[in-house]
Amino acid sequence: MKLYEQFAEELSALIRSGQLRAGERLPSVREARARRGVSASTVFMAYQLLERDGLVHARPQSGFYVSAQISAGTAAPASTAPRAEASEVAISELVFEVLRAARSDGIAPLGSAFPGPELFPLPQLAKATFAGLRGQDPQTIVDNLSPGNPRLREQIAMRYRLDGVQVQADEIVITNGALEALNAALQVLTRPGDTVVIESPAFYAALQAIERLKLKALEVHTDPVAGIDLDALREALSRHRVAACWLMPGFQNPLGSLMPEANKRALVALLAEHAVPLIEDDVYAELFFDRQRPRPAKASDSAGGVLHCGSFSKSLAPGYRLGWIAAGRYSQQVQRLTLMTTMSAALPAQMAVLNYLETGAYDRHLRRLRTALRARMEAALATIEASFPQGTHVSRPRGGYFLWLALPPGGDAMALHRVALRERIGIAPGQIFSPDHRFSHCIRINCGHSGSIVLPALQRLGALTHALLREST
Template sequence: MSTLYEQLAESLEQRIRDGHLRPGERLPSVRQACAQAQVSAATVFQAYYLLESRGLIEARPRSGYYVCRPVQGQARPALPEQVRTESTPVAISELVFEVLNSTRDREVVPLGSAFPAPELFPLDRLARAGARAMRHLAPQALTAELTAGNARLRDALRARYIRQGIVVNPDDPIITNGAMEALNLCLQAVTQPGDVVAVESPTFYAALQALERLHLRAIEIPTDPTSGIDPDGLAEVLSQHRVAACWLMPSFQNPLGALMPTSRRQAIVQTLAQAGVPVVEDDVYGELYHGATRPLPLKAFDREGLVLHCSSFSKCLAPGYRVGWAAAGRFAPAVQRLKMMSSLATSVPSQMALAEYLEEGGFDRHLRRLRLSLANNLAKVRLMVLKYFPPGTRVSQPQGGYFLWIQLPEHVDTLKLHRAALSQGISIAPGLLFSADMRFRNSLRLNGGHPNEPNMVDAIRTLGVLASQGPGRTA
């Protein structure tokens, strides 16, 4: 159910899209909008902030809000590449370690980080919930629910699935040590060493690391920066290769930020069901939508139990708690056995804290604040990139999450740019991290999830200068 400010924002956005509110036209004042929509001033301000975060309107001091004019020379998203005809062995980990190690220094501006700012999360309230839950925990409960996870937390997660209209089987969800364990266990449950796995291109480097660890081969499917993979492209790959499984991120894909339309999701689930191919769905960013409603995961359209849906609280509520889950469909018993044979269980105090927090309410209120903050900051970072980066730069325009995918002119080498930026106290994630055969050399991912970072403007300006003139140039 969307809030009043989201409903008002959607109504105004539709008027802008339809041309009823033209570029440069002034929006109603807050007082006028209150009278017209019969809402409070706070609701109007939140709606206007949301539209501003989407780059649709702009505030002018002492004048009001106006519909934005198109940015001159506005960058377009990078185009997907052609389908590669051969699967690829994966050896990406050394480069990933090099880049990730560079983001640990607190003095470095974390544009290359994979996490939003920790101050965006209710960590004090979670700590109090955890202390309260542990005081009332019966000693025998510490070992009674080891592998599958805490019953209260699993019930709370089932309730959230039900509210989305998704039915999960009695064995689901299985609580894991973050989404990465869920994704790795699910992938292991449906593959054998040497198998081919279809992934997006570009794709999240942790997916490539999982394939590398399990001795799997990757076949990369071109992925549109706006709408994700094309069902026809997937069908072509399935017809040409013996694919054992897919690993997909339909909602605010890392690194592109792509949001797969509902029609594509349905077509992809149907295509995979006809081929009998399971899909590991990475849905860690699903709650971070910037619009009015949460996009339905692939799991919502699964009738054969072939979608292994994985998510966690790390990106939306509790970074560092390392609590994720898998709703693995027909593969749930296999995933649970693998969990028992590997890590056995997930931290009980972390599970108890989250269960207590979810039961006392406030999660959805926190998510509304988080989404608004991320949307506002991502829009600001995008405008700064358009302002400071060299001509010919292409920039994605995500509808959720907190990542921007940037394609620089072809002569720029973003691995060199990464090293030059690091010497200036700035981290980025170069494009080579996101492909099994290390393509996307002139692309990079930026993190827009740090709204209170004091050096953000200077860092992006410096990146623009380095990309234009400095060591980022190829020979």
Template sequence: MINKDKGDHKYLLISGNIEQQIMSRVLKIGDKLPSVRMLSDQHEISVSTALQAYYHLEGKGLIESRPQSGYYVRFDPSRSPRKVEKSMPHQEIKTKEVETIIGEVYDDFVSPDVVRFSLSVPAPEILPLARLNKAMMQALRDLPANGTQYEQVQGNGLLRRQVARWSLEWGGHLQPDDIVTTAGCMNAIAYCLMAITKPGDTIAVESPVYFGTLRFARSIGLNVLELPTDPDTGVDPDDVKRALRNHNIKACFFVTNFSNPLGYCMPDEQKEAMVRLLSQHGVPLIEDDLYGDVYFGRSRPRSCKSFDEEGNVLWCSSISKTLAPGYRVGWVAPGKYLKQVKHLKLYHSITSPTAQQEAIASFLATGRYEHHLRKLRQTLHANSLRFIQAIGEYFPPGIKMSDPKGGFILWVELDKHIDTYQLYREAMQHKISIAPGAMFSLHDRYQNCLRLSYGMQWTPQVDRALRKLGELIRNYE
């Protein structure tokens, strides 16, 4: 019997139990599931609720319907590729010009008919575009001078109140005055780096790490120390402790929840230990929590900021990965560095876009965001399982892959002799875009790795693209 005290819909509870049995291999590929009528009787639910449970599992690619026969398990977790291992970055200077690769990949940003596995944002078809349009039109009507005037430097008041309210989801207790709005999360990170470092300083980061952060850090004259990173738990505080002993580190930067590109989620006890360690050494932590709302489990993971008692964590986020990438609405809670960040924003941009901030603020205030996130998480979780299954089937044996519990990203490690930049160029001839692994380090690493985004609707075109990508990889054998 299902637990009626739980707040989830009954069909989600039932489908979750079946999914757990599939993942633990209690139910194996080819096993027949109870008929819809039998499932209905077993759980004392309606036939339509039983069908919803099976539709939900079918949408994730875990089961399939066979005409005149019923539902059968079609997913075998044992057939998934092996997991990638902890990275051990060497600190040699990179000889290859990675900017060329990044420029080439992102020049294809808007090319038509390209299956864009390279882009780590949700596709428009899974976003609430009509409601966003209404929110924008309402903002233009409600704002003074139809949104053409400057906002205050710290940012839209309603938006900061909503971000503060939303912080309760991850154990935060932010106030509106703790927050500065920015033009997306990368802009927030940039302000933080400029606020707490100067040219010649060294910062420590996970590895692999988002290329935008690496490139910006180098552009302002910072040295970057890449730390070993576990694909499940991220950077170990013991590795940070060793780095602090051996290097004059002025700041750390970590993507703590469902990182880009490795996909790890740092456990809560590790986050707490990290905050405590860095506070003891007086080293600030810039936390990129861009993907925290896109979790596949029962609840949102906490952020390092929730353990911060001294204002030493600069927490950055935005709606670029969940709601509206092009609106460029983000924010930062910079703790004791609030004054410095506000001054930098004033010097660099004066204020943030007025209408976009107001539209996103009203979207969050009405409860539409929570409703949208529930649907988005279901879609992305289903996509992740379909991608894992397709890669296990289409790619050659022996590859390794991350196992994300949230976010948009899969990190795939191919045979050592495969150059994924060359693979990218071959794939683009078939209108398939990937992100070569060399983009995610400043050193000669990850040339045989690639990042794939599953932030789109699963379609026959996506399935064909993964099959073709597998064929191209097999050609290297």
């Protein structure tokens, strides 16, 4: 073991044992060098190793500090048990009702879909927009129509390849956010009346897309930690004629589950065996807390049957609405569909993100973003443990910024949603994550906003939950 690795291992043990607590400042490089009798580079490399492991984070002009750790704490919610039959979906009105209320001015955005705007490099992106458009050749306006700017597509393809995923630039189609990519994939793969496999609970936008296209949803048992149950999926595929699967193997919304890599490989093999394409919704891929980004299911796809959808909206530029799809053997069909519908993603957004990526600043931003989100999640978990009634179960994701809470018996998510709104707190009740409005005792919490907003709202939400439970008994 090298000197810097040995030093990092000793500090790691102190942090994991609690002897160094969250928020404590590590000795400066100069102090540590003097105490240990090692070079400054040894200390700095040790701190960098700890930072990559998510154990410490750097504060500009201040030093390195111990990061909050995701602890065992309250038990995770139980696995789901959906019904075994495909069903029509009628969810949109309820979703619109919830989202409309949560967008009102002055609402604590615990039910929103995006983390706090202060986490994103918006001034730098604005400069990148002007730089990208200055002196633009008119011909490039045509070049940036679907499938999108060639340099941007190559940048995205390069990031795939750095992670060991063999994706070529000509497979990628740039879209107006990941949602356009996901909807285009679903439209290419299905016809009205077809059955689509989804997780249980499922992202409400997937349910809305299934409803809009007059498809049927087949929910499959999903574990809050490891994701969709492959045995249950195998059984579903043997009993039903399935046109496509829309799944989130990485940091699933709303559960936060992460499929192990071996399960992802088995998933791709199982679907290939049944000739069922996979729409892989991977918009939270960059928001991991461990040392390395989890490899997507797409990494195991040799037949082009995985349509991998990503986005910069959750990791870099929410309002720019820029996503993409690596559509495998369906790339040309997706490209034609986008040309017939939205034509292309906006040129300024493409140029802004391209120029920002080419500066090399993206990965530095991501490291800061992951550290902030992890700290905010840990603070939210601690507040939930202290504020909510005994018997509340909460997920403990290894990335992202959503928490899935199962309230104790008698808990009513819609009732909590309504009383919380009167207190200027927005939440996402569990009923919007199922075709038949199940999960009435569950809520999804966005903990990606500032602690000054989220923590008092969670404390009040816990008190409201206590009061509702008393009323129901």
